Amino acid sequence: MLSFQNVTFGYRRAQPILQAVNFELHPGRIMAILGPNGVGKTTLLYLALGWLSAWDGEICLDGHTLRSHSRQERGRWLALVPQSEHTPFDYTVLDYVLMGRAPHLPPLGMPTPTDYAATLQALEQVGLAAMAEHPVPQLSSGERQLMLLARSIAQSPRLFLLDEPTAHLDLRNKSRLIQIMRGLRTQGVTLLMTNHEPEVVLAVADDVLLLEPGGVAQFGPLEQVFTAEALSRVYNMPIRLVDVDGHRQVLWT
């Protein structure tokens, strides 16, 4: 599905922040990118999106390099769920989410009833259908984050790129998001997310990419990579993993 081979990238010359990153993400799996602030998690998402170009190495989508896909094709394969988005105008939630249908329309096409139906279904899936006609600027930050997810669901991509999807959500919506992510996985969709919250990672992730400052990365299944030793090293503080009622929990002080 998505593979990084020796990908190196940096914003300033001779200061790479990602060095020789390798991983391969298989279809129908959820992968979490973990690491301290500023280590390059969002950068890695943008590389996967094709928005940033790697200095070195190869990023492949479906066995072909990212560059060989047309823009429209890429829009049908990949969807980005940004952490937040600035909206200065009074769009209705529905009109906003409808934009997710753009890759399925011809260049100057207008949305059709099919697109409206897909949009409304996406809104139902995240629980915002009742707010379809509300203006976007009146939503809470949590509702807005769900709306951005809905836009990507309306886009119906094969791979979701989610930038801290739980950052603004309350407990209830967090559990809703976890349900939605699991639901997408059962449909065979692949998800790549950055996340700071261990309980979310433990609840849904199949694979983990652990990024350390200085560009070293560790990739593997959750059980192998998400260990107390590795976490303590990466965050440079003592971290313990304990089992409570059969649920693994992260402890720190």
Place this chain on the structure above:
Amino acid sequence: MSNPVALPAVYARNHRSQRHLLVLAVVLLVMAGFSLLVGRYPTPGLMSWNRLTSDELAWRLVVNLRLPRLLTAILLGMTLSAAGTVFQLLFSNPLVEPGFLGVSQGAAFGAALSIVFLGGSAIVTQSAAAFFALAGLGFSYLLAHRLRYGGWVLRLVLAGIAVSALFSAGLGLLKYLADPLRQLPEITFWLLGGLASITWEQLLTVLPVVLSGLLVIFLYRWRLNLLALSEETAFSLGAAPGRERWMLIFFAVLPTAVLIAITGIVGWVGLIIPHIARRLFGAEARFSLPSAMLLGGLFTLLCDDLARTLLAGEIPLGILTSLFGALIFLALMMFQKAKTQS
């Protein structure tokens, strides 16, 4: 397969917007026909149909003077409002207007240059204004590429401010050098804008550029929404934000530049009409863009009617558009509650 209640409601809203657009278009046409008969010949007021068909002079006046002027007014209003809508969306900023990338100040500088040093004949003044308006956009573009600071929007806004300031310094210098009895009043009147001297020839010269610009923007109306999103998001939805934005800016500025070259600076239309359109039709550009075009045409037409009929002498159009634009805008802000289409 989906919510049985909400979708029909959404379609009903879209149909309502379409109906309102149609009503606006009809109002514009009726007002255009009405405006042809309004004037100060033979007496201030409405010319009778009888006179129009029997009086040779009246017929020539309507066809050769009022008609090109009226069409220019409508096109000017449409272009400024469409370009304003495009700019406000692309820059995610409700406070920008079509001239701010050095275009208005460039045109003003070019016109003043022609009046002071190049004899100031109509054709030279218009060419100079159009040339420097586009040069203003070109400079802003090059400067934005050289700046190493901030994101796309900030770089372009800074470049536009810098280029506008340079041209307005040049304009100040030209005003200082101008003959205060002959040239200075001419510059001042040009800066206030007006359609008094529009001829068929001028209108037909700019018409192809104006219509092609408006057509491109109109065809792009839904996709404009995408380009209002952040660059990464627009890219993730399959757009090429950099290329498409520049293309739209070009097709918005080109008709603006050639029109203000023949009309002078007509302020405020490109800033407030898009606001009013969004208030009435919602932000979605599929409806806010055409409604801005129709409202802009109607507004400029009515202001120009007043400009030529209210007093025996011509009132500069720019004064009236600013005055009524600001008043309508204030009224909308104060008396209408924020509209949520429900």
